[in-house]
Amino acid sequence: MAQTIIDTANHIAGxxxxxARVKVIAAYPITPQTTxxxxxxxxxENGEMDSEYIRVESEHSAMVACIGAAAAGVRTFTATxxxxxxxxxxxxxxxxxxxxxxxxxxxxxxxxxxxSIWPDFSDSLSQRDTGWIQFYCADNQEVFDTIIQAYKxxxxxxxxxxxxxxxxxxxxxxxxxxxxxxxxxxxxxxxxPYKAGWILDVNRPFSHSNLVSPEWYMEFRYxxxxxxxxxxxxxQQIDKEYGKRFGFEYGGLVEKYxxxxxxxxxxxMGTMGSEAKIAVNNLRKEGLKVGSARIRxxxxxxxEEMRRLAEQAxxxxxxxxxxxxxxxxxxxxxxxxxxxxxxxxxxxxxxxxGLGGRDVTSETIVKIAKKSLKWMKIGKVEKETEWVDLRD
Amino acid sequence: xxxxxxxxxxxxxxxxxxxTVGSMGKTGSWRTFRPEIDYSKCTRCxxxxxxxxxxxxxxxxxDSPEIDYEYCKGCGICANECPVKAxxxxxxxx
Numbered sequence: 001m002a003q004t005i006i007d008t009a010n011h012i013a014g015x016x017x018x019x020a021r022v023k024v025i026a027a028y029p030i031t032p033q034t035t036x037x038x039x040x041x042x043x044x045e046n047g048e049m050d051s052e053y054i055r056v057e058s059e060h061s062a063m064v065a066c067i068g069a070a071a072a073g074v075r076t077f078t079a080t081x082x083x084x085x086x087x088x089x090x091x092x093x094x095x096x097x098x099x100x101x102x103x104x105x106x107x108x109x110x111x112x113x114x115x116s117i118w119p120d121f122s123d124s125l126s127q128r129d130t131g132w133i134q135f136y137c138a139d140n141q142e143v144f145d146t147i148i149q150a151y152k153x154x155x156x157x158x159x160x161x162x163x164x165x166x167x168x169x170x171x172x173x174x175x176x177x178x179x180x181x182x183x184x185x186x187x188x189x190x191x192x193p194y195k196a197g198w199i200l201d202v203n204r205p206f207s208h209s210n211l212v213s214p215e216w217y218m219e220f221r222y223x224x225x226x227x228x229x230x231x232x233x234x235x236q237q238i239d240k241e242y243g244k245r246f247g248f249e250y251g252g253l254v255e256k257y258x259x260x261x262x263x264x265x266x267x268x269m270g271t272m273g274s275e276a277k278i279a280v281n282n283l284r285k286e287g288l289k290v291g292s293a294r295i296r297x298x299x300x301x302x303x304e305e306m307r308r309l310a311e312q313a314x315x316x317x318x319x320x321x322x323x324x325x326x327x328x329x330x331x332x333x334x335x336x337x338x339x340x341x342x343x344x345x346x347x348x349x350x351x352x353x354g355l356g357g358r359d360v361t362s363e364t365i366v367k368i369a370k371k372s373l374k375w376m377k378i379g380k381v382e383k384e385t386e387w388v389d390l391r392d
Numbered sequence: 393x394x395x396x397x398x399x400x401x402x403x404x405x406x407x408x409x410x411x412t413v414g415s416m417g418k419t420g421s422w423r424t425f426r427p428e429i430d431y432s433k434c435t436r437c438x439x440x441x442x443x444x445x446x447x448x449x450x451x452x453x454x455d456s457p458e459i460d461y462e463y464c465k466g467c468g469i470c471a472n473e474c475p476v477k478a479x480x481x482x483x484x485x486x
Contacts, residue, residue, distance in 0.1 A: 198405060204410070205411065206411070207408075210407050212407050216407075223403070
């Protein structure tokens with residue numbers, strides 16, 4: 001029977017791994033992720049989960065253990081944050097290159113130095129080019145739903161890629177919210193057991209992902225690119241199907257809010273998308289035509305959706321909880337790249353906000369919107385990258 | 393691999409390599425030093441057979457080792473590991 005529970009996003013991620021009937025969990029603790037693998041350890045210990053729980057000596061080993069388990073044909077899960085994710089970097093390429101549909105929760109935390117335990121997206125966005133699908137969640141319910149959806153997506157034969165489910169540390173990870181957990185039979189019906197694209201077999205031994213000569217390597221890369229394109233289409237289908245069955249839908253790749261007639265569209269990721277909706281409502285009370293588009297899937301990037309939004313809007317404001325040093329926020333770059341070549345593209349203003357866990361409230365976003373509207377009126381972005389609330 | 397697949401559509405998701413004899417050709421030609429077994433000293437302990445990284449030593453029915461010179465690259469690991477010094481390395485031209 002479906003039930004509503006009140007718990008933190010980290011515990012909810014644990015409930016999702018249980019609901020997905022994950023068979024192998026490889027775990028190494030790191031703040032603010034730790035309570036995910038603690039919750040799962042509890043489930044395995046008390047018999048609620050019939051899984052192997054492998055305690056490893058590092059995040060690199062955690063990912064490699066998941067690769068081994070997935071290659072043996074079972075559903076796998078792990079979770080990490082910040083420096084743990086950075087340590088996994090090499091193994092992330094092995095997971096995607098071997099086409100293993102591992103699902104991992106990444107509880108976003110700013111990178112050191114200097115040390116921080118608070119959220120921004122610099123950890124997961126640094127893994128942009130590893131061939132992992134990247135989802136960003138706005139609330140605890142979405143964390144649960146996206147983990148279930150991700151297994152369905154990643155295990156599809158047209159995809160066979162791993163995925164990160166990103167959620168901001170503390171803002172979500174340690175915050176209690178009510179979450180509806182569907183009936184287990186209905187989840188089982190939605191998410192059938194994992195069928196591997198290839199599987200290790202002791203009776204017919206082979207090694208995988210071996211040395212490939214220059215005449216074949218490019219083709220393997222191209223197949224990953226094709227899988228990403230397939231994922232773009234499937235994410236939307238799976239989101240719709242999930243919505244029909246369980247009542248929660250997130251707009252597929254981009255969650256759009258009051259964009260239909262908007263002059264200005266606020267582009268965000270993660271929890272900033274929730275604040276942006278409040279900001280939109282407040283701005284609309286003043287008669288300002290503002291909409292919000294939360295990029296839910298960063299890889300594959302929703303290029304076509306950006307172009308569709310650009311048909312209506314005169315101005316885009318990207319709010320990045322991230323900085324690519326020496327350039328700008330990644331979201332700003334990707335949005336501009338998506339629009340290049342369009343006939344009359346909207347102006348794009350880039351804002352850097354919320355690094356290292358600084359709050360990005362609806363008030364902050366209203367300020368960003370008003371500055372953007374000013375630039376829209378004069379037809380010129382006066383400052384290409386604006387750091388919000390920076391101390392002078 | 394190029395001998396198996398002609399187009400991208402026939403390719404697997406990731407390269408899968410099954411064990412095969414001599415996919416790189418007769419690697420014995422790479423050898424500079426040649427291991428030779430003195431069977432009067434050999435105790436049939438099979439350590440050389442276990443350590444050979446190229447599986448170029450086969451184990452006979454009485455456990456005596458036999459070196460396959462078509463594939464032995466002459467790395468010398470067997471000679472190094474042999475506890476009774478029954479294997480010695482000799483320069484090929486000698």
